Amino acid sequence: MNTIETIMKRRSIRSFTDQPISDEDIRTILKAGMAGPTCVNARDWAFIVITDKELLEKTADANGRPAQCLKQAAMGILVCGDMERAFSRAKDYSVVDTSIACENMILAAHELGIGSVWLGTWPQMDRVERQKELFQLPETIVPHSLIAFGYPSDPSELESGKPDRPEFEEDRVHYNHW
Amino acid sequence: MNTIETIMKRRSIRSFTDQPISDEDIRTILKAGMAGPTCVNARDWAFIVITDKELLEKTADANGRPAQCLKQAAMGILVCGDMERAFSRAKDYSVVDTSIACENMILAAHELGIGSVWLGTWPQMDRVERQKELFQLPETIVPHSLIAFGYPSDPSELESGKPDRPEFEEDRVHYNHW
Numbered sequence: 474m475n476t477i478e479t480i481m482k483r484r485s486i487r488s489f490t491d492q493p494i495s496d497e498d499i500r501t502i503l504k505a506g507m508a509g510p511t512c513v514n515a516r517d518w519a520f521i522v523i524t525d526k527e528l529l530e531k532t533a534d535a536n537g538r539p540a541q542c543l544k545q546a547a548m549g550i551l552v553c554g555d556m557e558r559a560f561s562r563a564k565d566y567s568v569v570d571t572s573i574a575c576e577n578m579i580l581a582a583h584e585l586g587i588g589s590v591w592l593g594t595w596p597q598m599d600r601v602e603r604q605k606e607l608f609q610l611p612e613t614i615v616p617h618s619l620i621a622f623g624y625p626s627d628p629s630e631l632e633s634g635k636p637d638r639p640e641f642e643e644d645r646v647h648y649n650h651w
Numbered sequence: 652m653n654t655i656e657t658i659m660k661r662r663s664i665r666s667f668t669d670q671p672i673s674d675e676d677i678r679t680i681l682k683a684g685m686a687g688p689t690c691v692n693a694r695d696w697a698f699i700v701i702t703d704k705e706l707l708e709k710t711a712d713a714n715g716r717p718a719q720c721l722k723q724a725a726m727g728i729l730v731c732g733d734m735e736r737a738f739s740r741a742k743d744y745s746v747v748d749t750s751i752a753c754e755n756m757i758l759a760a761h762e763l764g765i766g767s768v769w770l771g772t773w774p775q776m777d778r779v780e781r782q783k784e785l786f787q788l789p790e791t792i793v794p795h796s797l798i799a800f801g802y803p804s805d806p807s808e809l810e811s812g813k814p815d816r817p818e819f820e821e822d823r824v825h826y827n828h829w
Contacts, residue, residue: 476657476762480683480755504819505658509754510769514816521825528827565774569796572750576687577658580758584654591688596743608829618747638692641682647699649706651786 479583484635486588487542489623493524494547498585502622505581506552509573512566517558518574519614523549535603536619540592546621550578551594551604556613568595571617579620588625594618657761662813664766665720667801671702672725676763680800683759684730687751690744695736696752697792701727713781714797718770724799728756729772729782734791746773749795757798766803772796 474482494502503520511517523529524547532551533543543549552575554567579589594600595617604616625631652660672680681698689695701707702725710729711721721727730753732745757767772778773795782794803809 474654476652476654477679477683477759479654480686480759483686483688485688500819501655503824505655507818507820507823508658508661508813510661510663510757512771516820516823519823519825521827521829523827525827563771563775566771568746569750569771569773572747573754576751576754579688581655581658593690593741593744593747595747597741610829614829635686640685641678642685642694645685645694645697646681647697649699649701649703651699651788651792 474584479580482632482634483580483583484630484633485590486625486630487590488626489546489588490626492547492624494587494622498587499548501585502578502581505577506574509570509577511570511573512560515558515560515570517555517567518571519553519555521551521553521608523551531607532604532619535607536592536594536600540619542590543592543619543621545623547623550620550622551608551616552618552620553610554615554617556615567615568617575618575620582622583631586624586631587622588631589620589622592619592621652762657758659818660810660812661758661761662808662811663768664803664808665768666804667724667766668804670725670802672765672800676765677726679763680756680759683755684752687748687755689748689751690738693736693738693748695733695745696749697731697733699729699731699786701729709785710782710797713785714770714772714778718797720768721770721797721799723801725801728798728800729786729794730796730798731788732793732795734793745793746795753796753798760800761809764802764809765800766809767798767800770797770799
């Protein structure tokens with residue numbers, strides 16, 4: 474599928490089959506995450522790949538009610554910012570860099586026939602703290618986003634696009650002045 | 652080009668020809684930006700499309716030295732967060748949502764043969780304030796990122812991928828525990 478088609482068709486998938494994701498596909502998804510631009514090429518992210526069933530449940534609970542669908546997913550990836558690597562003069566660029574990595578991963582997954590849903594963590598600091606505690610993370614590693622991945626129960630969702638969303642909102646765009 | 656190939660080949664392009672970008676392609680790029688997920692479907696972004704030559708120069712200067720390449724670009728897009736639309740309980744999700752929009756736009760541009768470079772604005776607040784002043788933005792509109800777009804002086808850069816970057820960094824990945 475070409476890139477623009479994937480971008481336009483991607484939607485959140487919250488119901489998954491039991492099919493596991495192959496190691497090769499996991500690696501492709503991670504490579505896509507690492508291929509995004511980062512501020513001053515800091516590559517200031519870290520990825521925790523979760524496939525253990527019990528741990529998926531704990532990770533879902535640490536992220537709050539909207540993350541419950543992770544319990545049925547084949548895989549979760551907790552994407553974190555690495556403050557030791559982040560641009561020293563403006564470390565919050567790490568939030569941008571990890572967001573880019575996440576978007577690349579969900580687009581790559583879609584291409585592989587794998588659905589996903591992005592479960593927000595940062596800036597909800599109660600979630601950030603619970604994930605830090607669950608994974609016993611070093612002080613410099615900040616949980617940013619949790620993504621659930623799996624083969625969709627209804628594969629047509631990968632083709633149907635986003636329901637009830639305008640493709641283009643004219644009033645969001647300004648030309649050469651506000 | 653398929654999605655994963657685009658993600659892997661995209662690199663920053665900083666030297667552009669004089670060729671303008673068609674209105675149709677500008678619209679496709681903006682649609683790609685609007686197709687990303689946003690927290691609680693807030694769609695909390697705004698896009699300022701800059702094609703006026705004099706304004707490109709002013710916008711480049713407002714964003715500091717690394718943004719000088721914008722002066723030769725066919726188009727800049729200043730992507731902003733809209734605090735009136737952002738998720739009321741955690742408005743900083745707007746930083747994530749606008750980052751997603753930016754990544755989708757640079758991937759879509761690559762697919763169209765258009766190069767780009769992402770010029771960071773937020774969290775460098777001096778840049779944020781200068782852009783707010785230049786465009787006389789409302790208090791609720793926060794400049795987030797500036798992207799320069801154009802046809803590359805060296806089209807082979809769209810095919811060559813990123814120079815000197817590892818595709819996969821083993822030590823960035825953790826499996827089921829830190």
